[in-house]
Amino acid sequence: xxxxxxGTSTALLAEDPRTALVLADISAADFAxxxxxxxxxxxxxxxxxxxxxxxxxxxxxxxxxxxxxxxxTFLVDRAYEQIKLxxxxxxxxxxxxxxxxxxxxxRSGRTHQSPGDVALFDTLGRWTVRVPGHPSEVAPLLRSAVxxxxxxxxxxxxxxxxxxxxxxxxxxxxxxxTPGAPLVVAVxxxxxxxxxxxxxxxxxxxxxxxxxxxxxxxxxxxxGREVVLVEPYLAGTSARVVADALADRPHRLLGLGVTEVDxxxxxxxxxHARWHGLDAAGLCRSITAFLVPGAG
Amino acid sequence: xxxxxTTTEPMASVTPLLTRITGDEKHAPSxxxxxxxxxxxxxxxxATTPATAEDPDRDxxxxxxxxxxxxxxxxxxxxxFIPPEWLDDLAGPDSRLGHHPDRLLVPGVxxxxxxxxxxxxxxxxxxxxxxxxxxxNPRVYVLIGDAELDEGANHEAVAYAGAIGLDxxxxxxxxxxxxxxxxxxxxxxxxxxxGWTAVTVDGRDHEEIFAGLTGHRPGRPxxxxxxxxxx
Numbered sequence: 001x002x003x004x005x006x007g008t009s010t011a012l013l014a015e016d017p018r019t020a021l022v023l024a025d026i027s028a029a030d031f032a033x034x035x036x037x038x039x040x041x042x043x044x045x046x047x048x049x050x051x052x053x054x055x056x057x058x059x060x061x062x063x064x065x066x067x068x069x070x071x072x073t074f075l076v077d078r079a080y081e082q083i084k085l086x087x088x089x090x091x092x093x094x095x096x097x098x099x100x101x102x103x104x105x106x107r108s109g110r111t112h113q114s115p116g117d118v119a120l121f122d123t124l125g126r127w128t129v130r131v132p133g134h135p136s137e138v139a140p141l142l143r144s145a146v147x148x149x150x151x152x153x154x155x156x157x158x159x160x161x162x163x164x165x166x167x168x169x170x171x172x173x174x175x176x177x178t179p180g181a182p183l184v185v186a187v188x189x190x191x192x193x194x195x196x197x198x199x200x201x202x203x204x205x206x207x208x209x210x211x212x213x214x215x216x217x218x219x220x221x222x223x224g225r226e227v228v229l230v231e232p233y234l235a236g237t238s239a240r241v242v243a244d245a246l247a248d249r250p251h252r253l254l255g256l257g258v259t260e261v262d263x264x265x266x267x268x269x270x271x272h273a274r275w276h277g278l279d280a281a282g283l284c285r286s287i288t289a290f291l292v293p294g295a296g
Numbered sequence: 297x298x299x300x301x302t303t304t305e306p307m308a309s310v311t312p313l314l315t316r317i318t319g320d321e322k323h324a325p326s327x328x329x330x331x332x333x334x335x336x337x338x339x340x341x342x343a344t345t346p347a348t349a350e351d352p353d354r355d356x357x358x359x360x361x362x363x364x365x366x367x368x369x370x371x372x373x374x375x376x377f378i379p380p381e382w383l384d385d386l387a388g389p390d391s392r393l394g395h396h397p398d399r400l401l402v403p404g405v406x407x408x409x410x411x412x413x414x415x416x417x418x419x420x421x422x423x424x425x426x427x428x429x430x431x432x433n434p435r436v437y438v439l440i441g442d443a444e445l446d447e448g449a450n451h452e453a454v455a456y457a458g459a460i461g462l463d464x465x466x467x468x469x470x471x472x473x474x475x476x477x478x479x480x481x482x483x484x485x486x487x488x489x490x491g492w493t494a495v496t497v498d499g500r501d502h503e504e505i506f507a508g509l510t511g512h513r514p515g516r517p518x519x520x521x522x523x524x525x526x527x
Binding site: 020041053055058059060061062064081089 | 399
């Protein structure tokens, strides 16, 4: 996904003189050719993430369309107040593109992980959040983000599904259960594990790479009495959105995702998926226990 | 390039406007410390007027130190950016003028500020955005306070702007000695060590202020430390 991002951003810089890229050293080498061609619009501020967002806000105030990129924890967690004030409060937008989603940087430890990034954007309210589950979804999402003026967070991951669904900004049904069957919504790169987990269950599985704005119309159309959310970031991040959308209906909701626990462990992303119950076996356990009380 | 504008009103015209603003006593010393610098900026330095407040080629003034904006509002009123009547209702439920300015509410205000340490980064980005679009005339002036300089975000901006020689930026540090731990060795040195030019002036002396604000040179960003004695 990062390679696609680099290639597409490099193309956009050439195509649209309104596009600018702001970096804080991360991925700077990948953008060296673009920086040589567009020295005024590829800006590496060094390891200064507060400044990175401040510069993006200033660029946007002059009418440019900044793409801002770093690890999620530095781009979002560290620079949260700059996002809130230097972009949102000024009434300007930007395209924030992160890598290192959740536990992608498992070997680097907690300091390089950010499972809470999407929840942070929920405190700000007006952000579009894109969580591609496959490299083929990245380029169209980036292009549409740069083509508009709003605020877009594009959350890239080293985890990927085997197939892409580039148009899935609304809930896309990938498996249909019997009428009234529980609805399982998978966001981004957790789709494959989710499909494996529910293989033996009578459920409808819908996929999206766009949790904000959440496709609440599609949700109301598809949801029966039980809804399960499987998200690759902090568990329950979309629970409020789903609960609000279904407030007029009796329903039960299970929100699965990364737990808030700092594990103080390394390993690889598959290990962390297992520890957080986001591998197929863990999801199967949680979803079965929720849908079939007593079965677990 | 800054274009000195014709002086049409003496600064005395600001005083009655300033007294119309009430309800912000907490930040009064802060507000008044900036008055002379703001007047010289808007009266003689900034190429921006109510008529050109949206012109891409205008100079930008970013009040980073959003605390105590009474003097800022008064100068904006004196120069016709906002109606003087707005000054009579500071931070009321229907007021456009709060204890910290909001760019979406006040014509001529380039950034909403209040939380310290945001203006210089926004100013650096603004300067880079103008440069990228071939707009080489406008200068970007950012006013910060000596206590605001405590915020680390300023130092990210100072280091970067100096390193790339961003010569369309002028930082103005209004120094009323309010930083808790002070700046041993002086404030100007914090900028010059990072590659800026810097000058320290008497923040009440309009000729010194004017000379400082127009003393930038090619290739380096410029800092003006305006000392306010006895504040």
